[in-house]
Amino acid sequence: MASHPTERDGSGDERLSTLLHNMNAVQAIASAVEGTIGPKGLDTMLVDEEGGVIITNDGVTILEEMEVRHPAARLMIGLARSQQREVGDGTTTATLLAAALVTEGAAQVQRGVPVAKVIAGIELGINEAVAKLKEAALPIEAFEDERLFHIAYIAGREQEDIARLVIEGAKLIGRDKMLEPDFAFSELVTAGEGAENEVLNGVIIHQRPLSREMPKRLDNVCLFVLNDALAPEEMDDEALGTEIGFQRYLQLKEEYRRNLKKLLELGVNAVVLDRSCDSMAEEFCLDHGIVVLHRVFRSERERVARYTGARSLKRIALNKSVEELSHSLGYAEHLEYDETLGQVRVIGGRGIPTATMVIGASTGEVVGERERIAKDAAAAVQAALRGGYLPGGGSLELFLSRHLEEWRTSVQGMEGFGVEAVAAALRKPFAQMIRNAGFNPLEKIEQVKAAQAKADSSSIGLDFDTGHCADMLESGVVDPALVKLHALKTAGEVSRAILRIHTVIRKKSPAIPSNE
Template identity: 30%
Template sequence: MSMRQPVFILSEDTKRTRGRDAQENNINAAKAVAAAVRTTLGPKGMDKMLVDTLGDVIITNDGVTILKEMDIEHPAAKMVVEVAKTQEDEVGDGTTTAVVIAGELLKQAQELLEQDVHPTIIASGLRQASHKCQEILENEIAVDVEVDDKEKLMKVGETAMTGKGAESARDTLREIVVNAITAVADETEDGYQVNVENVKVQKKVGGRAKDTQLVDGMIIDKEKVHPEMPKSVENAKIALISAPIEHKETEVDAEIQITNPDQLQQFLDEEEAMLKKLVNKIKESGANVVFCQKGIDDMAQHYLAKEGILAVRRARKSDLKKLARATGGNVVSNIDEISEEDLGQAGHIKEKRVSNENMLFIEDCKNPRSVSLLVRGGTEHVVDEVERALEDALKVVAVAVEDGKIVAGGGAPEVELAHRLREYAASVGGREQLAIEAFANALEIVPRTLAENAGLDPIDALVDLRNKHEAGEKAAGLNVFDGEVIDMWEAGVVEPLRVKTQAVDSASETAVMVLRIDDVISGGSGSGGDQPDMPGGPGGGMPGGMGGMGGMM
């Protein structure tokens, strides 16, 4: 009997993991990522200190920031990081919630795999559960909110900032956030559209978080180009210019031969006259303030100062666009064609000193479609964390204004969804029923984690929550400060609907994707595809010696 030769289709240094091993490895990696951020969830969540290879330090409990800074190698773990990034892009908050739910879904699925339930059946059940969750959230849990209901919107902003670096000043900040978003909201046929980019966030170290202020206009981190220019301008007429205020270079390489001093003087006079003409054009338009994206020649600065015009050079393109929205002006690319209609208007412009640096405040704009926040804080780390909290709050308030729907927080929607899914599972039958029940169990990780992070007994808290929801109290959530189960609407713990729908959706999609992988083929050494010897999967390789986070399971 002849021996059969084995057929090799992959190169020798290719690593391959198949079947249950591949699933276990991927699930453990994803669970380790969820475990890394789980302790940051909720108002009582802890912070992480991230140290990169250069020694720069970030202290935060913002899920997406932590995961972006971690140097994650494992491909399945990277898929879970994508959940956080998507949540950040779509909603701006709830990143930790989304990752924790994804990790718990995979943990529950792992238990079903051990009972020999096929991955495709689990995936089918998880998808059904996810669809049902979206239905229940939109039709039965969410409540409408109007753009002029500032009280509710402030609650949304406050909830987003709770537990973050800005919490000490949240009463001041929540009002600033709502006023900023309602100022830049554009009304459309279908409701409102909000581009958070139209709120400029400017950081300056110094003062306290409470000193953060909203400017109904713009703050430009620049100073006037010439000392003789006015420090403040009342009733400002603003020219926004994207072209340089300098003498034009010839388009072709030209050589000018000067044979005597008179010709040189004539050439210089000509240049000077050209600059004077440009400045006269600006003056004739009625402008008394100029923001220029490019350079301003020294001689042009002198003429502008002589005319009493305040000028700024090298302004960012994005700042010019925001100034145009804030002041109602147009960005002009050709100075020869500037007219009075192109000018923006502001009540006054003032150069103020903030933390030993001069900044320009463009205020009292008639109808500011773009506004600025000046963020303050005692140290650089504090300012950075306040900025992160403010950006989250701005995004969630914007989402609440756009969608017009909000839900209670404090774990209330998750417990209600779990309760309703268990009822739904009984009607489905078959093996999918097990996966739907697993989804319900996974959602309860949110209130359980909130309780754990607050030092409360998670089992007692969960039992209390379940009892209230079974009695029909849809908004019953956990008050982490005293351990009581209370009505979250009355407590003012409110989140936009999209935070929950997006978290459930992306967590379930990622869990299904990881479950359906039964073969990991990684080309050559050095790829992070197959690392069974590492604790929890993606442990090593994190900056600042934070390795082995998989061991935090």
């Protein structure tokens, strides 16, 4: 039976052993990404056992590719994934905040503050900081707002070509679509070695035609989408071994042959499949100039269906009449296969308008990173349109820290120590940016705090090139409000969950069934 930490020993060190162990684990996770934050942050090289290399500045990529076993550390990976999934940016900030909250909370517990009081105080401090963030958010009025370009530029690691491409893509999509809750703008980004930067008024399918003899270009495209294989209905071997089963097999094959002819009656010249295409269908399509794209990713099938107005079907739907099937077809002006890039472009769809942002990369090694950067920029632009923007560069977090230090005096009881933990944690991302820029964090934080107090402004931060104080709003250093809000909320939730862990017990292994 596993022992409880408090039952082992009466000493404070033993009672704190689990908390400190967890704290060390989350600090190790934070240290893996802290060097990447800010305009002077550097890249990380990830190497696998076979010598494969990823060079990236992206926090969630680093964390997801790391080998992590500690349960508390895994919570931090989950935090990064949540931040990426919900707003698409700010994973490093969220990770540093959570680690700092755990560290500062543990320090208060070591001082003798009950864990429950620290946790309650952290929740109070986070709620107050979130309220101030919402209050300070400024709206983006139009795509031409220079703040929107600055947001794309910063999230895009200061790569101007990516920032401009993302803004161009956002304009083509339109504000209404960008504000839809289920629409993820970053999913419209793709990158390719040797490709040119462009915003394509259409969709891309990352697949080659099934056969090299199929047409490379089609005009007046009539598209058929199957979330299935293009093949006869399957029968098991046992059924085929009977006379009745074999006759049924021949019947299904003949029905399938007739169903293929329906494609001709419908005028179909392109077929998009989830799975494979059997040899009979392949030969039929070759003979009649029909392009077959098989094993297409679900996201790409859904996009091409929406764009062309097609309705995705299962293969059993081929038994329907030609009239019924005609209502499920999609249409586009052109379909073209780019042999160099190994992708098919569908242009001029008659369904829901969309666009694809194509990011060029000079070598295969940088394709992934260029795509990640562009996706971050796209996510940041969408977040800014939805929730407005705030001063960046760590300036607002420092202002919130100062505010909480003053507000703490209004909090009665020992919960105030938890509020202190939040105030201290909010300085962590800014301090790390200063350190990455080669300056002394203690000196520069005090310098900026004094400048903020003098100007009574939350936007005074640090110019990381000169080391002098500067107004972040005037300098164009801005971040989406939703990114900061989600990072703070998620960091608060994860840190409180880790601080609540009092005992770690290894689960027993599943019982192995006996062969006897």
